[in-house]
Amino acid sequence: MRIAVDAMGGDFAPREIVKGAVEASKAMPHDIEIILLGDETAIKTELAANGVSASQRLRIVHTTQVIAMCEPPAQAVRTKRDSSIYRGMELVKTGEADAFLSAGSTGAMVAAAIFVLRRAPGVKRPAIGMVLPTTTGRPVLVLDAGANTDCEEIELEQFAVMGKLYSEAIMNQKDPVVGLLSIGGEDLKGNDVTKRTLERLRANKLITFRGNVEGHDLFEGVTDVVVCDGFVGNVLLKTVESTARAIGHWMKHEFKANPLRLLGALCLKGALRSMKQRMDPELYGGAPLLGVNGTVIITHGASSHKAIFHAIRVSVEAVKNNVTQKISDQLEALANNSTTPPPSR
Numbered sequence: 001m002r003i004a005v006d007a008m009g010g011d012f013a014p015r016e017i018v019k020g021a022v023e024a025s026k027a028m029p030h031d032i033e034i035i036l037l038g039d040e041t042a043i044k045t046e047l048a049a050n051g052v053s054a055s056q057r058l059r060i061v062h063t064t065q066v067i068a069m070c071e072p073p074a075q076a077v078r079t080k081r082d083s084s085i086y087r088g089m090e091l092v093k094t095g096e097a098d099a100f101l102s103a104g105s106t107g108a109m110v111a112a113a114i115f116v117l118r119r120a121p122g123v124k125r126p127a128i129g130m131v132l133p134t135t136t137g138r139p140v141l142v143l144d145a146g147a148n149t150d151c152e153e154i155e156l157e158q159f160a161v162m163g164k165l166y167s168e169a170i171m172n173q174k175d176p177v178v179g180l181l182s183i184g185g186e187d188l189k190g191n192d193v194t195k196r197t198l199e200r201l202r203a204n205k206l207i208t209f210r211g212n213v214e215g216h217d218l219f220e221g222v223t224d225v226v227v228c229d230g231f232v233g234n235v236l237l238k239t240v241e242s243t244a245r246a247i248g249h250w251m252k253h254e255f256k257a258n259p260l261r262l263l264g265a266l267c268l269k270g271a272l273r274s275m276k277q278r279m280d281p282e283l284y285g286g287a288p289l290l291g292v293n294g295t296v297i298i299t300h301g302a303s304s305h306k307a308i309f310h311a312i313r314v315s316v317e318a319v320k321n322n323v324t325q326k327i328s329d330q331l332e333a334l335a336n337n338s339t340t341p342p343p344s345r
Contacts, residue, residue: 009104
């Protein structure tokens with residue numbers, strides 16, 4: 001199995017990307033090959049810093065261009081055909097790689113996946129899934145997390161099916177429970193698209209549907225997949241991230257306020273460390289782009305080597321579980337499901 005990694009994407013590239021790839025190559029089975037895409041000289045320098053060199057299991061594909069975070073995604077994908085992102089998608093398309101991951105521009109990753117790999121059969125729009133921790137230790141998958149700002153009910157229904165399959169295959173959830181994010185648990189709450197989506201999901205025989213869920217339901221650990229459009233999902237995730245950082249800042253400030261509190265913090269050091277690890281998003285291996293013809297994982301721009309390691313791990317699991325084909329098969333079944341109501345206008 002071959003996993004392609006964008007060595008030039010992210011705030012700490014190529015240092016953290018290469019380090020994570022090296023750690024993965026040492027920890028994973030010998031039949032896993034990692035392909036690092038980017039500037040060959042820079043990659044070799046980082047490999048040497050980690051005490052290794054390029055090999056059959058840690059191969060370099062030289063590229064001459066990088067898509068920056070600030071560039072218009074579609075334009076950059078069209079004009080930078082030798083970028084690490086574009087070439088990574090090409091490797092998946094031609095079968096030279098089984099999966100591709102990057103901590104680079106999310107917009108460019110989505111655009112390149114659609115342009116090069118194309119949507120999987122039956123998929124109207126691909127969706128980004130983001131895994132969040134919960135109070136029970138049972139993670140929840142939220143999608144779409146930013147690929148589509150405006151969605152229709154049939155697209156949200158497809159997100160639910162894709163999310164259910166990913167939750168089963170990668171998160172090991174049996175019969176995942178799906179919820180629709182809304183402003184209230186009652187059926188009458190939400191906008192017109194949400195109400196129409198609720199009808200479709202209730203009639204869908206391919207999923208176990210809980211109904212509407214609110215923002216505070218996310219962390220209860222009773223819903224495995226939460227569906228929303230990309231505008232809402234992206235705002236939600238960035239709010240959660242900033243809230244977590246704010247809580248950490250407030251805790252440090254209060255602990256340092258006087259010596260007794262600082263002493264208490266030292267006594268709680270183990271518990272605080274465990275809590276931090278439970279909340280660590282890097283352990284979940286990035287966000288899958290579901291609904292394209294290939295395995296694509298998007299990691300946070302500030303990803304460390306730990307995030308890259310787990311993103312490679314998740315990529316391997318997604319390929320082994322054939323998630324892409326399962327999505328195509330389930331959406332074909334969805335299209336043939338006569339019990340699903342047509343879009344109402």
